[in-house]
Amino acid sequence: MLGTRDIEEYLRRKKIKGEIVYLKPGEAKTSISAARAMKCSLGQIAKNILLIGEKSRVLVITSGDKRVDLVKISRILGEKFRLATPSEVVEETGYSVGGVPPFGHKKEVRIIIDNSIKRFGFVYTSGGSEDTLMKIDVDELIRACNGELLDVSE
Template structure:
C-alpha cells in the first residue's frame, strides 16, 4: 500500500461516501488488485472479507451484486431469488452503469442509482473491503454500513 493518490472515479466514490456520512479511508495499492485474492493478499485479510462489486443484467437491467470474495455468485440461484434471468454484464454495460471499469467497481459513486443486493456471507466479517473506483484502491466498511450506503438488499447469492 502506498501514499494517497487521486483519480476522478475515486474522487466520486469519496464524495458519495462523504455524502453518506462515511469517513473515507481509501487505500491505494502499488499494484492493481483486480481479484479478491489479490486484494486480500495486499490487505492481509481473508478473501471472504473482500466485497466484490459485480454488475449483472437482470432481465436486461444493470444491477449490482456485492458478493464475498470467498465464492462465486450462483446466477441461476440468484436469478430465481430475484425473479428473473441474471447474466453477467459486458464491460461496456459495467462502465455505463457505474462510471467505473471492471476490477475497480465500487459499491457507490455511480452516475445514477443501481439496484443492489449484498451477499449475506459478508456479515461474517467485522471489517470488509470494497473497491473504491479504481483497480488500485479499496476502502474498509462493515456489512451494515455497506447495506446502508448502497440501499442494498441483503440476500444469499449461492444456493444450498
C-alpha cells in the same frame, strides 16, 4: 469516467464512514491479490458484480471466497441474469471493471448483498479504481448502499 476522487467526495457528501486505501499497481487486480495486500482473509474482500437482467440491472456484493449463483439470483428475482460486459459496466456505473464501488454509481442500480458478507465486522471493497480499496464496516456498507440481504452465492 468516474474514479477514486468521485468516491472520496461521495463518502464526504453522504457522511459514509469508509476509508480509501491506495495500493501499488496490480495489488488489487484479483480478490486473492487484494487479500494478500491487505493481509486479510479472501472472504473479507467484497466483490461488486453487475448483472444484466431481462428487465433490470442489479449490483451484487459478495465475499471474495464466494461466487454469484446466477441460477439462484434469477430464481429469487424472477428474471434471467447474466454478467455485464465491460462496456455495460462503464455505461451503468461510470466505473471500469475492477474499480466498481458498492455505491455512488452513474445510474441508480438495485443493490443485493449476499449474506456471506455478514460473517465479518468489516470488508475491503473497490474504491473506484483498480488500485484502490475501501475499508468499510459491514453494517455501514449495508446502510450506505441501501442493499437487500439475500442468499445469492455458491
